[in-house]
Amino acid sequence: MSVLVCRKLVLLGLMLLASSTSLAEGVDRSAPPVPGPVPAFTMPVPVELTLKNGLKVYFLERHRAPLVDLIAVVGGGALADLPEHEGSAVATADLLTQGAGDRDAFAFDDAVKALGAHVDAGASWTSITVSLHATSSRFAEAVPLWADALLHPRLTADDWERKRGEKLAELAYYKDEPRMLGGLAAARTLFGTQRPGAAIMGTPRALLSTTVEDLRAFHSTHFRPDNAFLVVAGEVDKKALATALESALASWTAPASPLPKMSSPEPAPIVGVGVVVVDRPGAPQSAVSLVAPLPTSLRPFDAPAAVMRTLLGGSFTSRLNTNLREVHGYSYGAGYSIQTWPWHRAVVSTSVATPVTLPALNEIFGELARIREPASLEEVERARAYEALSFPAILDGGHSLASAWAGWHEQGVSNDVVTNYMGQVTKVDVAATAASAFALVDPKAVRVVVVGDKALLEPGLQKLGLVSTLSADELLPSP
Amino acid sequence: MTRLLLCFFLAAAAASAAPEPLHLESTRFALKNGLTVVLVEDHSVPRVHMSLRVRTGSAWEKPGRTGFAHLFEHLMFEGSKNVPEGKFDQWLEAAGGENNAWTSEDFTYYYEEGPTNALDLMMFLESDRLGYFLDKLDKGLVDGQRDVVKNERRQSYENRPYGMADLAVPSLLFPRNHPYSWPVIGSMDDLSAAAIDDVRDFFTKHYAPENMILVLVGDFKTANARAAVDRWFSDVPSRGGRPAPALAPVTLKGEKRAVFEDDVELPRLTLVWPSSALFGPDDAALDLLSTTLTGGESSRLVKRLVHELRVAQSVSATQESRERGGQFNIEVLAFPGQQLKDIARVVDEEVARLLREGPTEAELARAKTINEAHLFDELDSLSSKAERTSAYAMLLGDPDSFGKDLARYTKLSRDDVAAAGRRTLTHGRLVLSVVPRGHLEQAVINPVLPAVGGAR
Incomplete structure (x- = not known):
């Protein structure tokens, strides 16, 4: 640290001291202020x-x-x-x-x-x-x-x-x-x-x-x-x-014909680890995702799953983001999401610099294994507070509120499930979080998708599992 | 009690009545260290949004250190004297809050948002880094965020269609060494060169409370929030404010053409003219002009290129304004195989006609209505209210400038819009083509001349 800059700051601080009563009273910075009681909130129901x-x-x-x-x-x-x-x-x-x-x-x-x-x-x-x-x-x-x-x-x-x-x-x-x-x-x-x-x-x-x-x-x-x-x-x-x-x-009336039916597909179960590469020769980054089906019994608003998701990859301080971005500098960000509608699946997604693609994948697999072990109380408390207390933000914007309720009604979520959600999340403990991870996350049954430089990455990717390829033309076929 | 008062005039129903001003009640005060604070009560959600706008950005960088203001923004989350590395985010999330920040040419903008009971924590975190950022700084932090930002550059530009061309626009449009002549994200070499002394220097020079606006919007009582601001921010030392020096207006001589080959299927044409600054004399008129060109199905360029000729996937015109100068962009994403020079000719025809005749009464009224409606939308979230309030406070000197902002548009006539267009779009410009590799023939390489019988 430069002594000069530090002294400048001290001097300015002292000058201020002479003129500011607030500083004379002194504010205690030795520990972060502990927030008082959480403001009362009930999600309004329609x-x-x-x-x-x-x-x-x-x-x-x-x-x-x-x-x-x-x-x-x-x-x-x-x-x-x-x-x-x-x-x-x-x-x-x-x-x-x-x-x-x-x-x-x-x-x-x-x-x-x-x-x-x-x-x-x-x-x-x-x-x-x-x-x-x-x-x-x-x-x-x-x-x-x-x-x-x-x-x-x-x-x-x-x-x-x-x-x-x-x-x-x-x-x-x-x-x-x-x-x-x-x-x-x-x-x-x-x-x-x-x-x-x-x-x-x-x-x-x-x-x-x-x-x-x-x-x-x-x-x-x-x-x-x-x-x-x-x-x-x-x-x-x-x-x-x-x-x-x-x-x-007024003119809109229901016809006598039966209601149209719609399929409700689920991904097929997967075994082992497989890798799919979409080749982008010379790409400076690899766009990486890891996908897996989730149990079809998982319902929307599952509180332990939401806390587990937040801890693994649902917030900035989540393990995946901290590891890939803050600790290793491999990525601009990494996240994990779970989907229960209209089908059940989980996705890890990130983009990593091409030369560190394999080390980054190893870190992701490491985190998928680690989330199945009990987390610290501090981590679980943070994840559940973040998940529960950001819920009222849905009210901050008319379109966001209407869209949220539109989605919930479509999925058949009852008003009670919505209004009880914050309370449910607050009750999730270390054991429930680990149990949820154990049920939902399996690093031994996952598909890895890499959009990047195949020639460069393939030898390393083969160590993870069988490598197959898909081309842009196969994904978006023309006549 | 402070409450959002919206007395917006009902344009059609009350056409003859005098319009009521659009008004957002706020309290503004300054601390002794020069920090300007604006408080806006909003009790619709049990949350509070706190933003800090700093008058610095890429335009304040030194030569050889492009991208530094943004790299610095990342470092501001890495800890300060009383906040160990990683705790800024962890403590805030543990209280149910979140944060983010952005950097532009002119500003660096930080925010924290969370439940009302986290307000003291948010102020502690924000004020600690403003007062005591340098105490915890070390080289490891700089190296870590340097890698993160390089990945951001790859993700946002290098590994994205058209990204490299987008990065080149500032240097093509503005003269060498002009503060807007490099992209905010900076160059990889300059990011590599950034050193810890640069960090100290930048903080001391630019992170003065005199150069900042702190805005709180949310579910609090003004008196309490004011006392809390006083308690937490008063020990941030003055570091000396400075205004943004005016910049000479930029003009391009003639037509400057640039061509990029990229891994793309759709050729893209971008026309750029230097233009009015944010809140500058022609800024609002150019907004209305851009809406007339591409704001809706029957807008001039959408109608012509997308509906009639069917040569483009999309077209957009934007008055992209900054504190000390702007740029007016017209961008056409063409169908595969299209010749960009043909498209440029059509754009020129339509622009020339609009500058000659001005928008119709219906077009002008519609553009104004779209703009007014947009201002309403800005009042429907804590974050957008804070952002507007902060911009008004810093650039117009009055946080409650919603009415004044709206009036910039309502007073404009058809002639005003056309005249602003003539002042801007008849001077030199940049013509940027991005074409699929090996298809230079699709690019605009020679001057765009009117088609036979066309108008220019």
Whole structure:
């Protein structure tokens, strides 16, 4: 340490001492202040409304900014794509806002923007969501536009032709994106030829064989009020909300036909360690993921699993991030996530400098083994406090609140599970954390996906397990 | 009681009524050491967000030390006199809090957010590093974060499509040695060269409380928070403030063309003009101009390139403003095999028409409405409220400048927007092509000339 700089600081400090009463009182820095009692918090639960057509509306009144977020969740996402037409759900969602009702793509977007609103649609594996974000004062005017996108999209051949061109270009871009290729390779490795083994937005081959009639059929099959629900969060009067929705959705009635069915695939069990490489000659980094199925008995909001996840790779101070980033400097960051919907799997992901790919993988395997041993009390207390006390942050933003409840309702999570969650997490102890890791993490049954320089890495990767390869063209096949 | 007051005018319904100002109640004060503090009560979540904006960034780096301001930002989390290495994050997480930081050309911005009862802890951590950062500094810390930042550079640029071209833009656009002429992430060589003496020097010079704004937004009582700030931050020593010296406006002579070959499938065209600074005279008009060009399906360039000609996957125009100068970007991600010079010609035609005629009344009204709605969204989270408040306090001298900010846009006419465009987009520019390896023929290599019968 430079004496000169240190002296300067001391001198300045002394000068301040003469003029500052606060410093004269002195603040005790010898130990970090211990936080007082945790502020009382109960996650607000939505009020339930039922429209005349039977549609359920979950409403969270919220006063902060004069904004309203409305989300329609329609059952039937990419898992409902027909064979040969993978990508239909995403494509249908994309087209909902490209002209609806008596407006073409330009007029529709102009009308929405003139209100300062957003109407967006997107597809997940299990549903299509159509959402509206508007100021409270313009909400009633904007609802009919949102309803047009939901119920009366134009779905023209010309718009599909254009959108398809954009999507093919987007897929071409993904062939150059290492992390995107890593995600696709991991999915292919776990699911093989099942639907989730291919990109959610489909492949060039599938998109080129899909017509606008296929998308119209997708829309008419799935978009029915008995296959949907709404979530609303924001500053709007309940009565006014009901009036606006009743009026916009009056024509929407359920057909007599049975509800469409959707598959619920799970990754096949895996044995041993296998390695999949997507070759990127000369890449300065390897995009790395380790994937494995999880037991299908694992439910959402499993408190021990959440604490274990936080400790292994769910926060900055987690073991994986501390090891790969702070201790070894191999990476900018590393994380671990668990997924219980619509299927069960766990993923470790990071990007590491090419020359240290193997040492980094050894560290990851070491952490997967170590998490199965009891952690220190300090670590578990930190992980559970972080997991429990960051939960109220979901309320900090109307769209985040509405989306959270939309997801929970879709997964069939009861209000009680949500409101009890913080309390459940707080009860997780060292033994429960280790037991959860023991049940969910197995370093001896995992697939390693590396997007990087194959020639350089292969000899080392062979020590981990059998190495196979996937190419960008195999992951995103063209006709 | 302090409460968010939103008296936004209802544009259509109350067109004739005088607009009520958009207003966010706050308390501002300064400590004796020169630290400016802004407190904003918001009781919608039992949490508090504390941010610290420091007036330093890559523009304040020394030659041969590019990337240093950002590397320094990383070091600020590595401990201080009373906070051992690793404990900044561990103690905060154990209280249910989190943190992050970013560095730009002009600012380094830190935040901590957590449950209200962690406020004292957050202040202890933040004030300890502001007062006593140098006490714990050693070479090992610098080496460790140097590796992390190099990996950040690889992940964000080198191992990403178009990343290397993006890194080259500052040096192509700004004159040699101009403070904005290198990227914030810096060069690998300069990151390797950064030494512990640079760290001491940078901290002492730039991390003066006089150069900072501390903002708290959240579920607290102003009087209590004020007392806590006074308790924790008063022993941070003054180190001498300094304003940001003005920079001479930048212009490019003619058209400067650069071409990159990359592992990409889609050729990309980027046009860049030096432009107005943040809150500068043409800043708001250029925002509205960019919305007219690419903000929506019927915007000029989206309509032409994406809907009609169908030659592009996407197109975006942005007025990217900084404290002392900005850049106006138009970026087109073209379909595979497209000739970027043809696309550049279409862009030029549309821009020329817009600068000549100005936006239509409908386009102008829409662009303003989009901007207004965006300002509302900024009021719907602790973090975005803090970020805005902090920027207003530092750059406009008044944390409650929501109304003033909005007024910059509402007062603009069609002519104002066109004139700002003419002042900016008719001067020299950078034309940057990124093409798939081996396909230089797709790049813009010669001057972009109007097509026969076209307008420029």
